[in-house]
Amino acid sequence: MSDTIFALATAPGRSAVAVVRVSGPGSGKVVEAITGKKLKARKASLRTLCDVAGGVIDEALVLWFEGPASYTGEDAAEFHIHGGPAVIESLTDALLALGLRPADPGEFTRRAFERGKLDLAQAEGVADLIDAQTKAQAKQALAQLGGALSERHEAWRSRLIEALALLEANVDFPDEDLPSDLADKASPPLKALIADLDAAVLEGDRGRLVREGFRIALIGAPNAGKSSLLNALAGRDAAIVTDIAGTTRDVVEVPMDIAGYRALLADTAGIRASDDPIEQEGVRRARAWAEDADLRLWVIDGSASGEAWREAMDLTKPTDIPILAKADLPIGADGEAAAGALPVSAATGEGMLALREAIEGKIIAALAGSEFPAVTRARHAALLKDALSHLTRALVALRQSPELAAEDVRLAARALGRVTGRIDPEDVLDQVFAKFCIGK
Template sequence: MHLSNQDTIAAIATAPGRGGVGIVRVSGAKAMAIAEAVLGKTPKPRYAHYGDFWDANGKALDQGIALFFPNPNSFTGEDVLELQGHGGPVVLQWLLERVIALGARLAEPGEFSKQAFLNDKLDLAQAEAIADLIDASSQQAAKSALRSLQGEFSAQVTDLVEQLIQLRIYVEAAIDFPEEEIDFLSDGKVAGQLQHILDQLHRVFHSAQQGVLLREGMSVVILGRPNAGKSSLLNALSGKESAIVTDIAGTTRDIVREEIQIDGMPLHVLDTAGLRKATDQVEQIGIQRAWAAIEEADRILVVVQAGEDIDPEDQAILDKLPKRIPLTLIRNKIDLIGLEPKLQSTDEQGDAMRLMGHEETVVWLSAKQKLGINLLKQHLKTVMGFAQTEEGVFMARKRHLEALQTALHFVETGQQQLESYAAGELLAEDLRQAQNALSEITGQFTSDDLLGRIFTSFCIGK
């Protein structure tokens, strides 16, 4: 049980800067009194009042539209007042100060959404989806965030929790009647239910994984000798000229970051300084940053010149790469040797020995002529398991994936308890743990600490 706060909160709900309209949002018990003072009259529920917004002396400080939503039929579940004025920073700040002088306090980041959660207007996954919808970097991400906001994800999680509870009640009943326990557990009903829950958990996990990918994307690092064509590749992928391309080795001294979309999957690309021995200090810093970036990468793209062998300098770098990170070997500049773009496994190429220990693929392309770039994009989507279809994908966060994973773990362990030992009590405990893990997603079972972390990552006014 989380206590709802008693304060009346206020914030500018529209983005900072200038716009046609700007909104000051107020939520709490004083919203009505504030409305009366600012409008000079009692607002009608859900009615658009057009007129002046008054300062303390009854003089207009702006004019606009006021909307009043009495509790519980509002976003937060409390009395809510929306003052839609002109979208300039000075006017809005002035209006906000007026509202605060009338007894509201400045809202904390995410506090409106938190209030909505505390008043059961939204569950936690839905509240998070609001932030994800606002932050969405592609239409696919926005669509799936809306799906989560509308409760599709929560409904599936709630359904799973419900099934876990039902099954646990059944198993616990068996434990309470020990003479019948074996029959209960071996009649196939429990095993069947467990399998059903497990299958559904896997499906939800898969959808959530797509959601996390839509939200967080894939991160790749481009490595290779100076002049291999790393910057050219980054530019070809992004369609922009953000990295400097020159013939002078060592031009890219620091990391260049680029955000690209591949069919809705955000791709974070880092072009690094060549990882050769640095002669000056600036270059040295670039190299350190490159190694730090490599640690965080989902995949490394190693660029070498087509037709040339991997030289000892490349090899020394390849040997130092963390083996857990998969590689794609890019054979660039195929235009120089008259080849067609292609994608293949390294076994055919004889590079397997050199790249040993990594999961790897070879792509032949020309960064400069932009040949084979789509092939590389397709390959990156495939290796991340990014599904083309957006059907049924809902927005999710790493936090949700971890909870689903924990639930999967407990249901699988429970299944073993049943199969190997017919251990009803242990199974019941595993079911309870799985249920708790899932309840964290929707927030039925969540610490104040977690709530704090989630909502403070929102911006003010949400």
């Protein structure tokens, strides 16, 4: 049986109201001890809270939930106290004196999971919703919490179970009676599933990028105007701008909300050969960041000549946005050579709107979708790929041995089942819940 836990569910510090939640079999006794009487379940009651010695802690709203009709599924309570540090401390002391244990991170949600109130993918949705900084992140997290991700995986799993039933029905036949059309019957549904899972893995980045943020790198030669563009896009002086080539060394990352999506815009060192070990390291970091980025803004100084921009060319991909910077200055040979790039001036603001729109267009094209993504974390992608490899093997085994094919289909179903966590080992659960905040 579980013990009774408590935690501050709101952010620590000074606030109008702070919520302390309690969950576990001792919750009813705790409410009685602190408020002096039994409360009506699921009704807000205004009570004077007192510690064991009778000292007044606060005048507060208390909510009492009788399990299983609570977030955790256990008996639980919430104290909505005044949000001052001293009041919080007094209540904490009183709960400790009553023998309660401070909750571990995510322990309330883990209890909810263990009592079947939500599955693992939904629990991840809870954590994502708390971490969400943009509307798109929140929308995705809320849908996942509502079961959108679980439903997709469960639908695939039930198709697998159907295929499995077909195979298992035939396993018991003696060899000579084995229906020759088994492979003909079982392979179309397996093939259809493989195609669906393949498609889900392929578009797998969409959900993950919404959740983790879309990474945009500014790259180009030294002095091209990258740092000036970062500052103009961010609306503040995040990076140092000078006319000295090689000023930027560290990668300067600025989190941004673009069209409701979370993005991380990075300014990087100008790409050039250098003898200075510090600059060399800066260039190495610039390359690494740019290679991993989801979009590169390739900045070319349109007023220059000398083809310094060609140094960064190997980093660009066809979907990147080429920018002709310093469009307010007379055009030089480099500008002529880079015709077709978007003319922009950080100094006058010319072209900035078009640049913002171009970036928004790229983000929306990469992240927007009508269906809920099948993958929002690396964990889901790994399980999908696992299921796919078993299915591919099952398809091959089908013609030789229905037993072997059935075993692989079973393993594929197991992998998909792990997305909702029904059959996950303790250590996997520990990992997922450890990333939660305390009080959730």
